[in-house]
Amino acid sequence: MRRFLVRRFGQAIVQLLLVGSIVFFLARLIPGDPARAALGDAATEEQVALTRAAMHLDEPFLGQFLGFWARLFQGDLGTSMISGRAVMQDLPSRIGNSLELVLLALAVSLVVGIVLGRIAATRADKPADHALVAGSIFGISLPVFVVGTLLLLVFAVLFPILPPRRFTSPWEDPVAHLQILILPVVTLAAASCAVITRMTRAAMLETLNADYVRTARAKGLAEKRVIRRHALRTAMLPVVSMTTVELTTLIGSTVLVETIFGWPGMSSLLMNAVGQRDYPVIQAVVLAAATIVILVNLVGDLAVRVLDPRAEDN
Amino acid sequence: MTTGTTTGTETGTTPSDTILAVERLSVDFQIAGEWTPAVKDVSFSVAKGEVVALVGESGSGKSVSSMSVLGLLGPNARRRGSIRFGGTELLGLDEEALRAIRGRRIAMIFQEPMTALNPVYTIGEQIVEAIQCHEPVPAAEARARTLELLKKVGIPEPERRMHSYPHQLSGGQRQRAMIAMAVSGSPEVIIADEPTTALDVTVQAEILELLRRLREDLGSAVVIITHDMGVVADLADRVVVMREGQVVEEAPVTRLFSDPRHEYTRKLLSAVPRQQPGEEPEADAGDAGGSTTLRVADLEVEYPGRLGRKGFKAVHGVSVTIEKGKVLGLVGESGSGKSTIGRAIVGLVRASAGSIEICGQDVTSLKPKELRGLRRKYSMVFQDPGSSLNPRLSIGDSIAAPMIVNRYADRRAVQQRVLDLLDQVELPTGWADRFPHELSGGQRQRVGIARALALDPELLIADEPTSALDVSVQATVLRLFQDLQDRLGFSCLFISHDLGVVELLSHDVAVLQHGRLVESGPARDVLRDPRTDYTRRLIAAAPVPDPVEQAERRRLWREMAG
Numbered sequence: 001m002r003r004f005l006v007r008r009f010g011q012a013i014v015q016l017l018l019v020g021s022i023v024f025f026l027a028r029l030i031p032g033d034p035a036r037a038a039l040g041d042a043a044t045e046e047q048v049a050l051t052r053a054a055m056h057l058d059e060p061f062l063g064q065f066l067g068f069w070a071r072l073f074q075g076d077l078g079t080s081m082i083s084g085r086a087v088m089q090d091l092p093s094r095i096g097n098s099l100e101l102v103l104l105a106l107a108v109s110l111v112v113g114i115v116l117g118r119i120a121a122t123r124a125d126k127p128a129d130h131a132l133v134a135g136s137i138f139g140i141s142l143p144v145f146v147v148g149t150l151l152l153l154v155f156a157v158l159f160p161i162l163p164p165r166r167f168t169s170p171w172e173d174p175v176a177h178l179q180i181l182i183l184p185v186v187t188l189a190a191a192s193c194a195v196i197t198r199m200t201r202a203a204m205l206e207t208l209n210a211d212y213v214r215t216a217r218a219k220g221l222a223e224k225r226v227i228r229r230h231a232l233r234t235a236m237l238p239v240v241s242m243t244t245v246e247l248t249t250l251i252g253s254t255v256l257v258e259t260i261f262g263w264p265g266m267s268s269l270l271m272n273a274v275g276q277r278d279y280p281v282i283q284a285v286v287l288a289a290a291t292i293v294i295l296v297n298l299v300g301d302l303a304v305r306v307l308d309p310r311a312e313d314n
Numbered sequence: 315m316t317t318g319t320t321t322g323t324e325t326g327t328t329p330s331d332t333i334l335a336v337e338r339l340s341v342d343f344q345i346a347g348e349w350t351p352a353v354k355d356v357s358f359s360v361a362k363g364e365v366v367a368l369v370g371e372s373g374s375g376k377s378v379s380s381m382s383v384l385g386l387l388g389p390n391a392r393r394r395g396s397i398r399f400g401g402t403e404l405l406g407l408d409e410e411a412l413r414a415i416r417g418r419r420i421a422m423i424f425q426e427p428m429t430a431l432n433p434v435y436t437i438g439e440q441i442v443e444a445i446q447c448h449e450p451v452p453a454a455e456a457r458a459r460t461l462e463l464l465k466k467v468g469i470p471e472p473e474r475r476m477h478s479y480p481h482q483l484s485g486g487q488r489q490r491a492m493i494a495m496a497v498s499g500s501p502e503v504i505i506a507d508e509p510t511t512a513l514d515v516t517v518q519a520e521i522l523e524l525l526r527r528l529r530e531d532l533g534s535a536v537v538i539i540t541h542d543m544g545v546v547a548d549l550a551d552r553v554v555v556m557r558e559g560q561v562v563e564e565a566p567v568t569r570l571f572s573d574p575r576h577e578y579t580r581k582l583l584s585a586v587p588r589q590q591p592g593e594e595p596e597a598d599a600g601d602a603g604g605s606t607t608l609r610v611a612d613l614e615v616e617y618p619g620r621l622g623r624k625g626f627k628a629v630h631g632v633s634v635t636i637e638k639g640k641v642l643g644l645v646g647e648s649g650s651g652k653s654t655i656g657r658a659i660v661g662l663v664r665a666s667a668g669s670i671e672i673c674g675q676d677v678t679s680l681k682p683k684e685l686r687g688l689r690r691k692y693s694m695v696f697q698d699p700g701s702s703l704n705p706r707l708s709i710g711d712s713i714a715a716p717m718i719v720n721r722y723a724d725r726r727a728v729q730q731r732v733l734d735l736l737d738q739v740e741l742p743t744g745w746a747d748r749f750p751h752e753l754s755g756g757q758r759q760r761v762g763i764a765r766a767l768a769l770d771p772e773l774l775i776a777d778e779p780t781s782a783l784d785v786s787v788q789a790t791v792l793r794l795f796q797d798l799q800d801r802l803g804f805s806c807l808f809i810s811h812d813l814g815v816v817e818l819l820s821h822d823v824a825v826l827q828h829g830r831l832v833e834s835g836p837a838r839d840v841l842r843d844p845r846t847d848y849t850r851r852l853i854a855a856a857p858v859p860d861p862v863e864q865a866e867r868r869r870l871w872r873e874m875a876g
Contacts, residue, residue: 210429211424211426211429211430212429212430212431212432212433214386214424214430215422215424215430215431215432215492215495216432217384217386217416218384218386218416218417218421218422218424219416219417219443219444219447219495220413220414220415220416220417220418220444220447220448220499221413221417221443221447222413222447223409225447229443230432233434234432234433234434237434307434308433308434309433309434309436309479309481310433310479310481
């Protein structure tokens with residue numbers, strides 16, 4: 001296990017270094033002068049020179065690279081070219097808001113998906129199973145923006161149970177926060193919930209036919225226990241591996257969901273920055289998103305490792 | 315009425331002895347909406363403390379009958395008839411009452427302990443669970459009893475092994491753990507479904523001995539399901555022979571072997587590969603020219619380890635030769651390196667040292683281009699004909715493939731040769747367009763042999779070619795193989811774990827253990843008068859289909875095991 005931890009953490013660190021370097025080079029791959037590109041044609045030479053200095057573009061290349069990393073380690077992600085504020089001032093709360101959506105959506109889809117998957121598998125080829133399979137196809141096929149818009153239309157416009165309102169942080173007003181949280185989380189969770197339902201169903205159909213489930217029955221265990229402890233527990237292994245992939249998808253979809261519901265997360269920061277060619281902000285958001293994905297994969301691998309004793313010896 | 319009603323029954327039990335009575339049991343499976351019978355009107359009974367063997371080939375219904383007892387067949391099965399256990403009718407018993415019997419009063423041991431044990435729990439947890447589901451004992455006591463059970467079934471270091479996961483144990487230890495779980499409730503009946511089929515013969519001997527001992531200790535009756543007549547002779551008191559879902563004969567074990575009354579029983583017994591005195595493979599079969607087809611010298615094969623880790627050496631300095639027209643049997647347990655040697659000879663794994671000469675040319679030093687010409691001189695027959703034939707190619711195309719790859723002849727000549735080959739392996743020539751899934755296991759292996767013979771090889775490597783087949787099918791494939799070898803005179807390396815098969819076919823035998831050659835020589839000498847302890851143990855462990863001779867073998871085995 002220790003050997004695995006060392007190797008896996010080492011991998012994660014290498015990945016982070018690579019992502020950082022790629023982000024650094026991307027900004028410098030823009031044809032021409034990034035400062036000029038950012039400021040537009042109307043800017044004067046003086047303004048460009050000032051911006052170049054602010055972006056450390058006047059330093060030698062190696063110096064730029066090392067400086068980039070040195071500042072990164074100090075938590076300095078640069079300064080927005082538009083607002084003039086340090087990126088680190090806005091980024092953490094934006095990431096926090098996005099992660100809140102993503103993690104809640106994941107939790108909802110795991111709980112609902114596993115429960116529904118179990119129901120479908122234990123009633124295979126019965127009406128409940130058919131309904132769930134059909135429903136999950138629906139959930140997977142509907143794009144996030146369609147689900148989001150439909151939910152808004154139904155619950156905010158036709159039946160204004162959850163009317164759209166200004167973003168309130170949970171510290172200000174927990175109830176109001178909860179109210180505005182529901183629709184985006186449901187939108188985000190819909191597709192991954194369907195995916196996890198199908199995964200759980202497929203994995204359980206396999207484990208329900210496994211020899212060790214027959215052994216568990218032959219022991220005299222109650223059917224409920226056979227299903228929970230033997231069929232479902234073992235079926236969780238592929239579901240957990242799949243969940244890491246699903247989480248990455250969720251991080252992608254949250255860009256759309258945040259836009260639909262006016263959620264002040266990473267994506268609106270990113271959209272604005274792209275529109276305004278605010279390179280330091282773009283860099284910071286890309287770096288943050290990539291870091292999250294790398295960490296999620298790390299956690300997923302560790303979880304599989306803990307859940308599956310066989311993984312240890314391979 | 316509690317005794318069996320089949321014709322030819324000699325149960326010798328009185329109703330009061332009977333613990334389990336199966337009467338006119340029929341089982342149907344619903345497949346694609348239709349009820350297909352799997353077991354038809356089967357009756358047999360088991361007395362207290364008795365060992366009853368259910369024998370038959372695949373599809374005979376022996377497993378289905380035994381699984382019916384505890385209602386483990388799944389929702390698409392329909393059972394009719396009667397299964398009485400003590401005074402209780404098990405058919406139609408409600409789930410709650412059935413659960414009280416499962417594991418506690420009737421326990422099961424399954425065939426493949428790797429898949430029959432849950433991979434994510436330790437064996438200790440799984441046995442504790444079995445104890446606690448019938449008795450509300452505290453966890454500490456359940457663990458203490460588990461430890462006792464593991465000691466009883468002879469698992470080494472039981473304190474440590476209790477915390478092992480199934481994949482961390484050897485096959486024999488896993489089956490011991492499975493047995494420990496089965497006897498945790500001191501059951502009155504133990505149903506063992508092919509309990510030793512997945513194990514090496516030496517391990518099988520130990521497990522059968524353990525079952526016998528437990529039966530004596532617990533006084534449990536044992537129903538053993540097997541296809542192996544040797545296992546029957548070793549363990550059973552009474553035998554029920556099944557075929558196509560029906561009981562064809564039932565008899566005490568000595569009577570069954572000495573005087574089998576049903577034609578099918580006789581056929582089954584004669585199909586077991588055994589050397590009959592005076593029909594050994596002739597020493598001068600094939601060309602007496604004496605040229606050497608295969609000369610393997612000091613062969614070593616090492617599987618590389620991952621990134622800086624130490625590799626695994628599967629073969630340590632093995633030397634064997636096969637003269638023209640001779641068959642060399644390569645025997646050993648799983649992990650002995652016998653398959654690796656075969657794979658090294660045909661070039662599927664690389665030899666890390668030593669030389670392999672085929673028809674005088676060292677294949678380990680040849681350039682790929684030079685090797686190409688030599689390749690048509692040797693070929694391989696694989697173990698599992700189900701997976702070694704491409705399911706998308708017709709069998710004709712599969713047989714033609716080596717000829718096309720080696721530009722053997724033009725299309726028409728190849729087509730003609732395919733028909734010839736089908737004829738040689740006794741398949742209808744009209745079958746060239748059929749696909750592997752349309753064939754039975756034995757027929758597929760005939761195709762595998764035809765493909766291997768397509769280029770008229772000098773040397774054939776056969777890696778356990780019949781071990782996936784039923785015994786009666788095996789007998790016909792072996793006979794075919796013998797005929798072809800006589801007629802075509804190719805040399806053959808015949809890899810097998812079955813000493814009976816090897817003795818039947820081979821002129822010479824080489825015995826492997828842990829990648830090393832233990833003993834080699836003419837088959838008769840090695841198998842009748844082995845020089846090393848290992849070979850002696852291997853032979854003593856292989857059960858023979860004759861209760862009298864087997865009892866003697868068992869005595870010998872116990873002496874050697876100490």
